């Protein structure tokens with residue numbers, strides 16, 4: 291006979307799972323015991339949210355579902371934000387939650403929440419396991435659903451009596467490949483016709499362009515067509531940002547310098563755009579035509595309604611599209627002349643040595659200490675716009691940012707996951723003083739796991755982004771400032787190292803020293819956010835014309 295929890299762990303092994311992140315409760319103890327006998331590592335976190343962010347980031351970076359585990363009720367509910375993060379961000383993840391026994395009810399309603407229902411709107415599938423014998427099939431299905439396009443989270447609830455149930459041995463269900471069809475010939479022909487007819491074409495790389503399976507084919511398309519490209523925030527890096535065809539990243543929806551190119555384009559080939567991102571440009575009745583190239587059809591939005599779709603496996607479909615247009619594009623470089631002007635104005639003031647430091651200078655200095663394949667993982671705050679706009683990328687998935695749920699608190703756990711997966715690369719979490727404190731307890735996890743990780747905290751003693759919006763909307767400055775712990779001592783209390791930057795020229799040497807010293811090292815730097823209004827509002831309003839004026 292075999293126990294339910296052994297079948298679960300066997301099925302997870304069959305899926306190639308190497309780690310489970312989580313906080314077990316008593317309902318998970320059979321599973322914990324089965325894990326003790328398996329090769330799968332149980333990675334304890336200090337909050338379930340940290341476990342979910344780590345598992346989701348595992349999925350994002352590998353294309354294979356990351357796994358997290360919690361108890362029933364309170365533990366499971368702590369996964370909600372992580373589930374939404376994975377759902378909106380299209381990150382494959384399998385969540386396993388415990389539950390009281392379902393065959394008898396010796397504790398009445400104690401701790402019981404209808405978790406399966408609570409997670410229905412936050413997952414691609416949410417199911418209770420009701421018999422041990424069904425576990426191998428359900429686990430296989432959960433992994434298939436989580437990983438297939440569009441990827442996302444799945445929840446399996448394993449009640450404690452099912453985990454402990456003895457059953458006849460059940461065969462595991464072998465993994466099978468996910469085969470994604472290639473776009474239909476007719477749609478490729480239509481798209482090719484539009485590209486050949488375009489006078490000022492532009493490529494946009496969106497969130498799905500960063501899927502591990504997408505990146506090679508997309509680079510080939512850009513190189514073969516020589517059409518300039520810009521990226522959304524989550525599309526950064528797929529084609530090296532140092533490439534001479536890169537014209538910028540749309541961190542704002544309109545009227546940034548990059549929109550000078552977007553607004554002049556008559557055709558945008560949107561590769562992998564997912565409308566969960568804050569719009570990188572706004573479609574209107576007059577603007578450019580759009581070809582949507584992705585794994586799934588475009589969701590139709592007020593601001594996004596492509597005239598043509600190329601739906602299928604992105605890399606191979608783009609190869610077929612490039613076959614149709616390569617060597618025949620006379621206007622491919624029409625918008626390229628705008629590139630230099632856009633990029634140079636974006637880097638304006640990035641060498642200024644004011645203190646507290648300007649966001650531009652911080653982005654510039656961070657780039658100096660991160661090698662091309664190094665990874666930065668951003669939490670959510672004002673600095674995200676500056677990093678998205680100003681940080682140049684050379685390798686896919688080297689800027690992990692969340693422009694989908696845009697939740698605070700994911701920066702540190704996602705950086706930790708990147709550091710686990712890529713121990714030989716430099717990895718840095720970049721957090722505001724607000725967002726860092728939402729999951730700062732995971733510093734203990736990072737130290738316990740002996741990670742090499744630098745955590746950069748940008749200190750303004752405020753929820754800076756909201757304070758900025760408040761000012762932009764002409765509200766008085768009110769209610770958005772707070773005090774901070776002494777971050778250096780805070781880091782040290784976890785057994786990490788800590789440094790405070792107290793003049794501009796110290797940031798680069800401090801970060802260098804932190805990377806060279808290894809281990810977990812927190813660096814705190816005061817940031818001057820007066821640039822937010824000066825650049826992102828006043829300067830852009832004065833210098834970039836609204837879209838309609840640009841197209842006239």
Ligand SMILES: Cc1ncc(C[n+]2csc(CCOP(=O)(O)OP(=O)(O)O)c2C)c(N)n1
Pocket residue numbers: 670671672673696697698699721722723724725726748750752753754755756
């Ligand atoms: C979990 C969560 N709560 C609230 C928000 C709304 N929000 C977005 S940015 C922000 C302020 C972030 O402050 P901080 O981390 O200090 O970064 P800063 O903008 O100051 O650089 C808030 C409250 C959010 N995105 N996520």
Ligand SMILES: [Mg+2]
Pocket residue numbers: 671722723724748749750751752753754
């Ligand atoms: Mg702040």
